[in-house]
Structures are given as structure tokens and as C-alpha cells.
Amino acid sequence: MPALSDSLTEPRERPYRPSALIAGSIVLHVVAVAGAVVRPQLWPWALAAVVADHLGITAAGLWPRARLLGPNLTRLPAGAAARGEVAITIDDGPDPVVTPAVLALLDRHGARASFFCIGERIARFPQLAREIVARGHSIENHSQRHLHRFSLLGPRGMRAELAAAQESIAFATGTAPRFFRAPAGLRNPFLEPVLARLGLTLVSWTRRGFDTVSSSPGQVLTRLTRGLEAGDILLLHDGHAGRTAGGAPVILEVLPALLAAVRAAGLKPVTLRAACA
Numbered sequence: 001m002p003a004l005s006d007s008l009t010e011p012r013e014r015p016y017r018p019s020a021l022i023a024g025s026i027v028l029h030v031v032a033v034a035g036a037v038v039r040p041q042l043w044p045w046a047l048a049a050v051v052a053d054h055l056g057i058t059a060a061g062l063w064p065r066a067r068l069l070g071p072n073l074t075r076l077p078a079g080a081a082a083r084g085e086v087a088i089t090i091d092d093g094p095d096p097v098v099t100p101a102v103l104a105l106l107d108r109h110g111a112r113a114s115f116f117c118i119g120e121r122i123a124r125f126p127q128l129a130r131e132i133v134a135r136g137h138s139i140e141n142h143s144q145r146h147l148h149r150f151s152l153l154g155p156r157g158m159r160a161e162l163a164a165a166q167e168s169i170a171f172a173t174g175t176a177p178r179f180f181r182a183p184a185g186l187r188n189p190f191l192e193p194v195l196a197r198l199g200l201t202l203v204s205w206t207r208r209g210f211d212t213v214s215s216s217p218g219q220v221l222t223r224l225t226r227g228l229e230a231g232d233i234l235l236l237h238d239g240h241a242g243r244t245a246g247g248a249p250v251i252l253e254v255l256p257a258l259l260a261a262v263r264a265a266g267l268k269p270v271t272l273r274a275a276c277a
Contacts, residue, residue, distance in 0.1 A: 011178050011199030021060060021068045022189055025053050057189055061151055064185025065204045070192030073179070073203040073276075074233065080275035081231030086262060088113040088269045089205065090251070091142055091181065092212075092239025094121055094128045098249045099238045103135055105252070109259040111269040113137050116181045116203075119144035119165030121239065126172035133173045138271040141165045141177035141200060151186035159194045166198065179203045179272050203272065208235035209254065212242050217253035224254070225261045233272075234258070 018026070032046035060068035067074075076087055090113055093099045099115075106113055115132055117139050122129045132139055143150060144164035153161065162180060170176040180200040182191065187202075195202055207227075209220035224234050236258075241249040262269055 011176060013199050014196050016193045016196035019068060019070050019192070021057065022070075025057060025189075028053050061188045062186060064182070069187065069189055070195070071202060073201060073272075075206050076231040076233060076272075076275045078231075080270070081229075084230045084267050085270045085275050086228070086230065086267045087233045087272050087275055088258075088262075089116055089140075089181070089203070089233060089235050089272070090114070091116045091235065091237045092121075092146065092241075093117055093237075094125050094132065095239045095241070096125055096128060098241050098251065099128055099132070101249075101252050102238050102255065103131065103137075105255045105259070106137070106269075107135060109256075109263070109269075111259055111262075112271045112274065113269060114140055114179070114272045115238070116140045116142035116179075117165075117169065118142050118146045118239065119168035120146075122165075122168045122172050129169065129172040133175065136271075138273050139169050139173060139175070139177060140179040140181065140203070140272065141169065142181050143183055144168065146183045148183070150183045151188050153188075153190070155190040155194060158190055159197070162194060162198055162200065201276075203233065205235040206232040209250075211250045211254065212237050212240050214242055214250065215244050217244060217250055217257075220250055220254045221257050221261075224258055228261065228265055228267070230267055 028049060032050050036043040036046040060066050065074045066072065076085060088111065090102065093115060094117055115137055129139060141162060143161045145161065166176050178201065180195060181203050185204055207224055209224045211220045214220050236251050238251055241251050244250060244253055
């Protein structure tokens with residue numbers, strides 16, 4: 001197992017600051033309840049305001065790249081963009097068949113990537129997790145079980161999912177994640193306080209290939225490279241990978257051309273940790 005590093009294995013808790021939307025929602029609830037108590041005839045209006053507020057918050061949670069519920073990294077920091085860096089992020093693994101082939105392709109092109117891994121899969125394939133890290137890539141938190149109902153969990157459920165994944169990944173690799181990506185990018189207002197407590201940063205993406213549902217490598221590549229520029233965060237999948245008509249994992253067909261396009265644009269694929277250091 002890699003040697004432990006205090007600065008990497010123990011992300012520091014950070015203060016939680018409600019976003020403007022959440023702070024406004026709290027004020028609205030207080031005003032609505034107080035108004036309905038003082039003037040009972042106003043309760044239909046108070047109820048309507050609260051319902052509209054909840055619908056707005058729900059919509060924000062269904063928009064993966066939104067920052068309305070809290071900080072959300074959709075592009076690399078300005079310094080990384082100035083250095084010509086991009087981040088290739090790979091979700092839902094590790095997969096014992098697909099991930100080794102992905103690692104070989106990344107090695108061939110001298111590229112580094114960030115793997116958002118599922119804790120249960122890390123526990124099943126710890127040696128593969130260690131191989132990812134040994135080759136210079138990073139492993140980040142994609143929850144313990146990748147529940148489809150993740151965005152419906154309360155604070156206790158979300159904390160359990162994230163903390164379990166932190167433990168699974170740190171136990172296998174010696175390094176705890178610093179970044180988190182929500183399953184399918186969906187979340188609710190309870191997530192940001194949990195992330196702050198665990199010292200994690202939410203990451204979404206600049207562009208995605210939809211490679212879990214598309215069987216066309218050409219279409220996936222076009223989505224990822226159209227307007228490609230420094231600072232982009234690109235999303236692919238080694239777990240739950242879509243398959244071409246011939247049965248090949250789409251990511252393995254896309255990755256060589258994507259890495260060639262990145263190099264042709266004068267860009268450098270780095271891990272999120274390197275970009276945000």
C-alpha cells in the first residue's frame with residue numbers, strides 16, 4: 001500500500017456557508033410561517049411561496065452544473081487554464097476489464113486522469129485501485145454504492161455514503177479523495193454541508209460524452225472536443241461503459257482520438273489535484 005500522507009489522507013473540514021438561494025429559502029420560510037401565524041388569511045399565499053421555493057431548489061439539484069446549492073467546480077481554476085491544462089475524469093469504476101485497458105491508453109499518451117470511483121467497487125478490486133494510483137492518476141469519491149436515489153437522501157444518508165467511500169478508497173490506496181461527484185450529478189441542499197464537514201469539493205464537468213448511453217464513438221468524441229479549450233473538465237466512464245455495435249467499450253474507442261485531439265490543441269491532461277494544487 002502507498003505510504004500515507006497527512007495532507008492527502010485527511011482532507012480538512014471547511015466552514016459551511018449557505019448559498020444565496022439556500023439563505024433566501026431560510027428567510028422565506030421564516031417570513032411565510034410568521035406571516036401565516038400573524039395573519040391566518042395569508043396562509044394560502046405563504047404556502048404557495050414555500051412550494052415555489054421548494055420547486056426552485058429541486059430544479060437546482062437536477063441541474064448538475066448549477067452552483068445555486070453551493071460551490072461546484074465546472075472548470076479548472078484560472079491558473080490551470082493558463083498552463084493549458086484539462087482534466088479527463090472517468091466515472092463509475094474500477095472495472096476489471098475496462099480500467100486496465102484505459103490505464104494502458106493513458107500511459108501510451110503520457111496523460112493523467114482523475115477516476116471518480118464507487119467505494120464498493122474499490123473494495124472488490126483494491127489491487128486495481130492501487131494500480132490506478134501507482135500510474136500517477138488520482139482516485140476521487142463517487143459515493144459508496146452509486147444509488148439512483150442518492151439525490152433523495154437526507155444529510156445522514158449522504159454522509160454515510162460519502163464517508164464510507166472515503167474509508168474504502170483510503171484503505172485500498174492510502175490516500176483519501178479530495179473531490180466528489182454526485183451520482184448522475186444530481187443532489188439536494190443537504191449535500192454541501194456534508195461535503196464541507198468531510199473537506200470535499202463538488203466537481204461536475206465542462207462537457208460530457210454521454211458514453212454510457214451512446215454506441216457511437218464518433219458522436220461521443222464530437223461532444224467532448226467541440227470547442228475544446230484549456231480549463232475544460234471532460235467526463236467519460238470506465239464503469240457502466242456503453243458498447244459499440246461490435247461490443248467494444250465506447251471509452252476505449254474514444255480515448256485515443258480524444259487524447260490526440262488534446263495534444264493537437266496544445267493542451268495537457270492532468271489530475272484534478274494537480275490542476276487545483
